[in-house]
Amino acid sequence: MKPVNDLDYVEMYAEALKNDNRLFAQQKELIDSQMQASSSLFRNMFGEDFATEARMYLRKRGVLKPLGAE
């Protein structure tokens, strides 16, 4: 199968992964590096009062909704 769109790639990768668990190593690298990058970004972005500053940021992003808003 020649991949044409994103779903084709998802399908090809899942088929390969089903038969060869060595491909999980790539996935682990990606996930671990994303977590390390995210951790470093937010530790540098916020100061000592991490939770207070983080909540302000989350409110601006619309992630933190007030009570009764959902």
Place this chain on the structure above:
Amino acid sequence: MSKGYETDGDAIVINRNLTMLDRFVKTFVDILQKHTDYLIVSGFVSIATGRTRGTEDVDVLVMALEKDTFSCLFTDLEKHGFWCYQGNTAGEVYPYVEHLQNVRFAKTGEMFPNVELIPITKDRKAKFFEFTHPQKMRVQDFTFKIPPIEFEILYKELVLGGKKDIEDARHLRVFFSDMLSDEKFKEYEPIIMSERV
């Protein structure tokens, strides 16, 4: 080289090493299950089975908790280095749970990933069904509960329906193609459709 997964009794075993995301979720679930039952749903299920994509939150269903149970859970999480987006004390956060609003916990000094605790009741028929019909999954020494794979696929296709969800569903359909059951798809579809109404 091994297959991507195998079954061991009633558990699906994914043949891979733990990621940092798995370790985060394991730490949380180890604490959570001391206080209440749970079900991990959505993105983490796909990622745990090999979808190569990032995620900021891990969705975890719990039955709506009583105040005392939530307070004990909150204290335990705090003791083990978690902070809550919604507030610094159980008293501040419990009203969200009482109103069936989601609350999020991350490791202290970290923003992502976070666990999004989703309180449910028996009135949420589809969610209650998956909660009460868990599938065990294991990665190394981490065993956790997810919905039946067929249920997870249909929920992503019929209820969520975004590009990411459709890709997750396709991944699950192909990766687990050897074990999926048409009967289960037929059984679950009307239950899931009730969530759309």
